[in-house]
Amino acid sequence: MTLLLTNEDVEQVLDMPASVNALEPAYRDMVSGTAVSRRLSQTYLPGPLPDSSYCLKTVEGGSEALGVMAVRLTSDVLSGRYVGGKLRREKIAAAPGNRFLGLVLLFSLSTGELLAIMPDGIIQRLRVGASSALAAARLAREDATSLALIGAGNQAEAQVKGLACARVLEHVRVYSPTLEHRVEFANRMSRELGLRVDAVGSPAAALDGADIVATATNSGEPVLDVSLLRAGMHVTFIRESEGDAVTFQRADTLVVHSQQGEIDHYTPRGREDLAQLQRGRGYPWHNYPDLADLITGRTPGRTDDRQLTMFMNNLGIGIQFAALGAYVCREAREQGLGQEIPGDWFLESLQP
Amino acid sequence: MTLLLTNEDVEQVLDMPASVNALEPAYRDMVSGTAVSRRLSQTYLPGPLPDSSYCLKTVEGGSEALGVMAVRLTSDVLSGRYVGGKLRREKIAAAPGNRFLGLVLLFSLSTGELLAIMPDGIIQRLRVGASSALAAARLAREDATSLALIGAGNQAEAQVKGLACARVLEHVRVYSPTLEHRVEFANRMSRELGLRVDAVGSPAAALDGADIVATATNSGEPVLDVSLLRAGMHVTFIRESEGDAVTFQRADTLVVHSQQGEIDHYTPRGREDLAQLQRGRGYPWHNYPDLADLITGRTPGRTDDRQLTMFMNNLGIGIQFAALGAYVCREAREQGLGQEIPGDWFLESLQP
Numbered sequence: 044m045t046l047l048l049t050n051e052d053v054e055q056v057l058d059m060p061a062s063v064n065a066l067e068p069a070y071r072d073m074v075s076g077t078a079v080s081r082r083l084s085q086t087y088l089p090g091p092l093p094d095s096s097y098c099l100k101t102v103e104g105g106s107e108a109l110g111v112m113a114v115r116l117t118s119d120v121l122s123g124r125y126v127g128g129k130l131r132r133e134k135i136a137a138a139p140g141n142r143f144l145g146l147v148l149l150f151s152l153s154t155g156e157l158l159a160i161m162p163d164g165i166i167q168r169l170r171v172g173a174s175s176a177l178a179a180a181r182l183a184r185e186d187a188t189s190l191a192l193i194g195a196g197n198q199a200e201a202q203v204k205g206l207a208c209a210r211v212l213e214h215v216r217v218y219s220p221t222l223e224h225r226v227e228f229a230n231r232m233s234r235e236l237g238l239r240v241d242a243v244g245s246p247a248a249a250l251d252g253a254d255i256v257a258t259a260t261n262s263g264e265p266v267l268d269v270s271l272l273r274a275g276m277h278v279t280f281i282r283e284s285e286g287d288a289v290t291f292q293r294a295d296t297l298v299v300h301s302q303q304g305e306i307d308h309y310t311p312r313g314r315e316d317l318a319q320l321q322r323g324r325g326y327p328w329h330n331y332p333d334l335a336d337l338i339t340g341r342t343p344g345r346t347d348d349r350q351l352t353m354f355m356n357n358l359g360i361g362i363q364f365a366a367l368g369a370y371v372c373r374e375a376r377e378q379g380l381g382q383e384i385p386g387d388w389f390l391e392s393l394q395p
Numbered sequence: 396m397t398l399l400l401t402n403e404d405v406e407q408v409l410d411m412p413a414s415v416n417a418l419e420p421a422y423r424d425m426v427s428g429t430a431v432s433r434r435l436s437q438t439y440l441p442g443p444l445p446d447s448s449y450c451l452k453t454v455e456g457g458s459e460a461l462g463v464m465a466v467r468l469t470s471d472v473l474s475g476r477y478v479g480g481k482l483r484r485e486k487i488a489a490a491p492g493n494r495f496l497g498l499v500l501l502f503s504l505s506t507g508e509l510l511a512i513m514p515d516g517i518i519q520r521l522r523v524g525a526s527s528a529l530a531a532a533r534l535a536r537e538d539a540t541s542l543a544l545i546g547a548g549n550q551a552e553a554q555v556k557g558l559a560c561a562r563v564l565e566h567v568r569v570y571s572p573t574l575e576h577r578v579e580f581a582n583r584m585s586r587e588l589g590l591r592v593d594a595v596g597s598p599a600a601a602l603d604g605a606d607i608v609a610t611a612t613n614s615g616e617p618v619l620d621v622s623l624l625r626a627g628m629h630v631t632f633i634r635e636s637e638g639d640a641v642t643f644q645r646a647d648t649l650v651v652h653s654q655q656g657e658i659d660h661y662t663p664r665g666r667e668d669l670a671q672l673q674r675g676r677g678y679p680w681h682n683y684p685d686l687a688d689l690i691t692g693r694t695p696g697r698t699d700d701r702q703l704t705m706f707m708n709n710l711g712i713g714i715q716f717a718a719l720g721a722y723v724c725r726e727a728r729e730q731g732l733g734q735e736i737p738g739d740w741f742l743e744s745l746q747p
Contacts, residue, residue: 073664079438086432086455086713107441112449119507120504137506142743145743151470152472153449153489197745386490387494390492392516395497
C-alpha cells in the first residue's frame with residue numbers, strides 16, 4: 044500500500060522540535076557516506092499568461108538508515124508582474140480550488156516501491172527553520188536571548204520557531220515593509236510562542252541589540268545594511284540574495300547549507316530569460332564548510348563571544364525531505380492517519 | 396481528475412508508427428525554443444544485498460505545444476553479481492508481485508496540476524525505437540532493405556519495429572550470444588512483422604551485406620568489430636559502450652541523440668563505486684549534431700550512397716516522455732481507458 048497524506052495529517056505528527064531531531068542524523072549520514080542528495084533542478088517553460096512562466100522544481104535524497112529515497116517536486120505556475128520597473132515572478136494558486144502542487148514522494152530502497160505521497164507545504168517550512176536551528180545551536184552565543192527578524196511571512200514564522208528550539212529566546216523584534224503584516228505577525232507569534240514579539244519600523248530598529256538576526260524574505264536585493272552588524276551576532280539568511288559579498292566577508296565564520304550552491308536551471312533554447320530571476324550570484328559556496336561539517340565537528344562552531352557568525356541557508360537538499368518524510372510516514376502509520384491507496388497502481392511487470 | 400493508466404492501457408493506444416509521429420514535432424520544438432529537457436540524473440544508495448545498489452533515475456521535459464511537463468522516474472533495485480570476474484548490475488523485480496517501479500507523470504503548464512500517471516514500460520521501449528527510426532529515415536540509404544541486429548531483448552524488438560517504420564525492410568538477421576534467445580526472437584518477429592528474420596551465429600554473419608546495423612544490448616563492451624563496417628551502411632547504437640572511439644571515427648556522419656551526453660551521477664561521499672558501471676566514456680557528444688538538428692535540417696542527412704552514417708541513441712531526454720505521455724493521455728481519455736483518481740489528492744492550499 045501507498046500512504047497518501049494531507050498537510051493536516053503532516054501537521055498532526057510533525058512540529059519544529061521533531062523536525063530538528065529528525066534532520067540532525069541525516070546530516071551526519073551525509074558525512075559518513077551513507078546518505079546522498081541530488082542537486083536541485085528547475086526546468087522552465089513559458090507560462091499561460093504574458094510574462095508568466097511554468098517551473099518544475101525537483102530535488103532528491105535518501106539514506107541507508109532511513110531506508111528511503113525521497114523526491115520533492117513542485118509544479119509551479121509563476122505570474123509575471125512589473126514592480127518599480129522590475130519583473131517579479133510569484134507563485135500563483137493556478138490549480139483547481141486555488142491550490143498548488145508540491146509533493147514529497149518516498150521510495151523504498153529495498154523494494155523500489157512508492158511508500159508514501161504527501162504534500163510539501165508543512166515540511167517545506169519546517170525543514171528550513173529546523174536547519175537554521177541546527178546551525179544556530181552551534182553558531183549563536185550560548186546566552187543569546189534576542190532575535191531580530193526581517194520578514195513576516197511563512198518562512199519568517201519557521202525561523203522564529205526553529206531558532207526558539209536552539210536558544211531560549213526572550214524577545215523578538217520583527218520588521219517587514221508593510222505595517223499591517225508585521226503587526227499581525229508579532230501578535231500571532233507572541234501568542235503562539237508565549238514570548239515578547241514587537242513589530243518595529245526599520246531593520247535598524249530590529250537589529251539594535253539583537254543576539255541573533257534572521258532574514259526570511261522573498262527579496263532579490265540585500266535586506267541588511269552591513270553597518271548594522273555587531274561583534275557576537277549570529278546572522279542567518281534563507282537565500283543568498285538577502286546578503287551581499289561585503290556582508291558575507293564580514294563573517295568570522297560562515298557556514299553554508301549546501302555546497303552544491305547553484306541550482307541547475309534548464310530553459311528552452313534562447314529563453315534563458317525565464318530563469319533569470321532565480322540565478323545565483325556565483326558565490327563560491329563550495330569553498331565554505333556546510334551544515335553537515337558543522338554538525339559533525341569537521342568545522343568548529345562558535346569559539347568566542349566576539350565572533351560574527353553567519354549561516355547561509357541557501358538551497359534545499361534532498362536528504363531534508365527524506366528525513367522529515369520518513370518520520371512523518373512512520374508516525375502517521377502508527378496513528379492511523381491518511382489513506383492507504385493500492386501500491387500496485389504504481390508498479391509494472393515490464394522492466395523499465 | 397488525474398488519469399491513472401496501466402501498461403495494457405498504454406499499449407492499446409500507442410504503437411511504433413504513432414510514437415514516431417508524436418516524437419517528431421517535439422524535436423522540432425527543442426530547436427525552435429518552445430521545448431525543454433532536463434539532463435538525466437541517477438542518484439544511488441547501497442542496496443539491500445551485498446554488491447547490490449538502489450538507483451533513482453529521473454529526467455524531465457515538456458513543451459508549450461504539448462501543454463505539459465513530464466517527469467520520468469524509475470526506482471530501481473540493482474543486484475550485483477560477478478560474471479567472469481567483473482561486477483554486473485541488473486535490475487531486479489524487487490517490488491511486491493515481482494514488479495518494478497517506473498513512472499511517467501504529466502503536469503499541466505497552465506494549472507500545475509498532475510494530469511496523468513502511467514507506467515513507463517511500453518513508452519520506454521517505443522521511444523528508443525522511434526528515435527532510431529527518425530534518425531534512420533534521414534541517414535539510411537533510401538533503398539535499404541536489410542537489417543543486421545545485435546541483441547534479442549526488448550530493445551532489439553523496438554529497434555526492428557522502429558527501423559521498419561523508416562525503411563521497407565525485407566530481411567533481418569539477428570545475432571545474440573544465446574542460441575535459444577535469437578531463434579525465439581527471429582521466429583516471433585518474423586510472425587509479427589511479416590518479414591524474413593533469420594537467427595545467425597555471429598555478428599559477422601549478421602552484418603554481411605546489411606544496409607542498416609542496429610545494436611541493442613546491455614553490453615558494457617563494444618559489440619561491433621570495425622572491420623565489419625562497409626561504405627553505405629547506417630549503424631545505430633542504443634548505448635555508447637556498444638561502440639568505441641575507432642568505430643565512431645569511421646563515420647562520415649555521426650548524429651547523437653542528446654548532446655547532454657553524460658548522466659549526472661550522485662553517490663554518497665566515498666561511494667563513487669556505486670555509479671562506476673554507468674559512467675560515460677567522456678566522448679565529446681556535445682560537439683556532434685543531435686537528432687533535433689537532423690530533423691530540422693540544421694545538419695544534413697545522408698547525401699551520398701557511399702557514406703557510412705551512425706546514430707548514437709545515447710541518452711533518453713525528457714521531451715520524449717512528454718510527447719508520448721501527452722499522446723497516450725489524450726487517446727486514453729478519448730477511448731475511456733484507465734481510471735480517474737481525484738486530482739486533489741496531489742494538491743495543497745499551502746504555497747510550496
